[in-house]
Amino acid sequence: MATNYAAPRSEASILSTNKLIRNTYSLLSMTLVFSALMAALAVLIRVGPGFGLVCTLIAFGLLWFVLPKTANSGSGIGVVFLFTGLLGFGLGPTIGYYLSMPGGPQVVMTALGGTGVIFLALSGYALTTRRDFSFMGGFLFVGLFVVLAAALVSIFFPIPGLSLALSAAIVMLFSGFILYDTGRMVNGGETNYIHATVSLYISILNIFTSLLHLIGFADD
């Protein structure tokens, strides 16, 4: 009887984890499509970089002030779509810049495909091995801090080598975040699919923009 008492709890936990993963990837795929459509719209109407930055600022305002209050309700899904739509729209000027370069469409499509491959490979690895990557948490957040500080320096001292190194560091850092976030979903550290979706979306977005920079440099 003692052994049977343990089994239903474990089965419920597995079902709950599977539901979380299913909901997360469903919402993530929908928000990625929506974000891409918004980015395409921004490219078509030729949104300026200033407007793109305003959209990004509003998106992060939503992330910090609105999402924590709505993440446990249905309105959280609307907030996630608004957040990803704004970030996609804000990315439009960057994509438009790369599309205007010679060989630009190839650069953008290579970055897009590369991001997809990286995300699917890392997610597949974390899901199949079911490893707990939570030990990386401190290292990743400190790394994020260092990257943000370097980004601040690069704004005022635009050194080409620094910005490339920054892009490479961002790809590595957010690859680590994909492992960390997926591991948390699998091992029960994250139970809210809205939070999980937002975390993975931010990782994908940052990897994509960094790949754009790296591949754009290589093409140039």
Next chain:
Amino acid sequence: MDWLKIGSTALIVAMMIFIWPAAKHMLHNSPEAEKGDWQSAIFPILAVICFVFLLMWLV
């Protein structure tokens, strides 16, 4: 005055301010890595780096 630079700086500083509590919490409360944990994380990230180099070479 370059408003893009000011806006970008404001965004990055805001990010650092909001991320700091989480970073501090993680530094103190992250579990210790066990044997083989870091290898299991570093190998896929190294593979990503090689893949990015491949993409840059192919373009």
